[in-house]
Amino acid sequence: xxxxxxxxxxxxxxxxxxxxxxxxxxxxxxxxxxxxxxxxxxxxxxxxxxxxxxxxxxxxxxxxxxxxxxxxxxxxxxxxxxxxxxxxxxxxxxxxxxxxxxxxxxxxxxxxxxxxxxxxxxxxxxxxxxxxxxxxxxxxxxxxxxxxxxxxxxxxxxxxxxxxxxxxxxxxxxxxxxxxxxxxxxxxxxxxxxxxxxxxxxxxxxxxxxxxxxxxxxxxxxxxxxxxxxxxxxxxxxxxxxxxxxxxxxxxxxxxxxxxxxxxxxxxxxxxxxxxxxxxxxxxxxxxxxxxxxxxxxxxxxxxxxxxxxxxxxxxxxxxxxxxxxxxxxxxxxxxxxxxxxxxxxxxxxxxxxxxxxxxxxxxxxxxxxxxxxxxxxxxxxxxxxxxxxxxxxxxxxxxxxxxxxxxxxxxxxxxxxxxxxxxxxxxxxxxxxxxxxxxxxxxxxxxxxx
Numbered sequence: 238x239x240x241x242x243x244x245x246x247x248x249x250x251x252x253x254x255x256x257x258x259x260x261x262x263x264x265x266x267x268x269x270x271x272x273x274x275x276x277x278x279x280x281x282x283x284x285x286x287x288x289x290x291x292x293x294x295x296x297x298x299x300x301x302x303x304x305x306x307x308x309x310x311x312x313x314x315x316x317x318x319x320x321x322x323x324x325x326x327x328x329x330x331x332x333x334x335x336x337x338x339x340x341x342x343x344x345x346x347x348x349x350x351x352x353x354x355x356x357x358x359x360x361x362x363x364x365x366x367x368x369x370x371x372x373x374x375x376x377x378x379x380x381x382x383x384x385x386x387x388x389x390x391x392x393x394x395x396x397x398x399x400x401x402x403x404x405x406x407x408x409x410x411x412x413x414x415x416x417x418x419x420x421x422x423x424x425x426x427x428x429x430x431x432x433x434x435x436x437x438x439x440x441x442x443x444x445x446x447x448x449x450x451x452x453x454x455x456x457x458x459x460x461x462x463x464x465x466x467x468x469x470x471x472x473x474x475x476x477x478x479x480x481x482x483x484x485x486x487x488x489x490x491x492x493x494x495x496x497x498x499x500x501x502x503x504x505x506x507x508x509x510x511x512x513x514x515x516x517x518x519x520x521x522x523x524x525x526x527x528x529x530x531x532x533x534x535x536x537x538x539x540x541x542x543x544x545x546x547x548x549x550x551x552x553x554x555x556x557x558x559x560x561x562x563x564x565x566x567x568x569x570x571x572x573x574x575x576x577x578x579x580x581x582x583x584x585x586x587x588x589x590x591x592x593x594x595x596x597x598x599x600x601x602x603x604x605x606x607x608x609x610x611x612x613x614x615x616x617x618x619x620x621x622x623x624x625x626x627x628x629x630x631x632x633x634x635x636x637x638x639x640x641x642x643x644x645x646x647x648x649x650x651x652x653x654x655x656x657x658x659x660x661x662x663x664x665x666x667x668x669x670x671x672x673x674x675x676x677x678x679x680x681x682x683x684x685x686x687x688x
Contacts, residue, residue, distance in 0.1 A: 344622070428657060446458070470508075497525055500527070527545060601624065
């Protein structure tokens with residue numbers, strides 16, 4: 238029997254022989270128990286060495302596509318493959334954001350052009366050594382937990398110990414671990430609120446209860462909630478700031494109901510009016526607040542390092558619950574970040590970016606007032622990296638976004654974060670990643686298409 242096998246210079250010969258015979262078996266071109274050509278005959282036919290054919294046959298034999306009978310040769314195995322065998326490779330399209338074609342006011346973006354890559358690279362070269370090869374401890378590297386604890390004490394006024402801090406690769410990941418650990422039956426989120434948190438709860442087979450917000454922040458829940466997610470320092474997406482009286486009311490509620498509050502302090506470092514807002518965790522003396530922090534806004538989102546601070550009484554049981562987990566955060570990145578913080582670069586970078594974002598915020602507001610006028614109301618601008626823009630009655634949210642997209646300007650809808658029945662007439666403008674010139678161009682373009 239002669240096999241039709243075609244060899245090319247683009248692939249190792251024994252692999253070509255192996256793959257083509259395998260395909261013949263799967264597509265029934267070679268039938269069960271049919272004898273294959275002897276190695277020497279096939280080698281002569283293909284003008285290759287006997288060893289090349291031998292290697293191909295051995296691979297087919299090890300995977301069960303053929304079997305051998307001593308002194309009688311190789312035969313096709315009985316293989317029942319339920320699908321037609323088509324070997325195809327469909328590469329994913331690499332989509333690059335073309336900033337020259339589209340101005341993006343997408344919320345949550347940072348200015349990556351000012352990140353100190355040279356300093357970060359220097360640490361990378363210094364610590365990328367054989368000693369780094371093992372996994373990080375699942376809790377996070379001790380040196381990083383120490384540095385975060387020192388920073389939190391100094392910048393946030395939270396009296397926490399390093400052993401209370403656990404390192405993860407993002408807010409959603411640590412939320413999943415926390416929910417699996419606490420196993421609450423009733424969870425709550427602010428409405429409007431962070432949509433990714435809502436969908437994370439849904440993935441965990443939980444139906445979140447919506448808690449309204451007002452000018453003082455998240456109101457005290459009136460229904461049973463064991464775990465409440467809130468963003469007090471800069472409510473997402475409205476930008477409201479929780480009052481001290483509301484914080485104490487929430488703490489009293491949590492204590493009385495034996496509930497926990499997740500305080501997500503996602504961008505509180507960037508406040509432009511008044512002093513920094515003290516977190517709820519600073520006031521917590523009963524261990525009811527679980528603090529979430531992240532480096533996505535203060536550094537860069539692609540770093541994927543976040544942290545969770547647990548009350549003392551949960552540490553031991555959480556460590557026992559997580560004892561078989563492995564860290565999902567690069568050990569090298571953790572060590573680099575720890576030294577970056579230890580040597581003062583982190584606080585220096587935050588200070589610099591606070592000034593940069595303050596200038597961008599001021600410029601954005603001036604451009605809106607100059608080009609759009611007083612029909613467009615700005616709210617939520619005291620902190621963070623986005624503002625909320627209230628549209629005039631004659632311009633709906635959907636129409637505003639449609640017109641902006643046609644003009645190659647990307648803006649976020651407010652309604653995607655609001656799960657109430659009433660329709661929103663607001664949009665969200667993020668300014669973190671835009672230059673002053675792009676802000677000017679973007680608002681001018683919106684003024685042209687919205688009027």
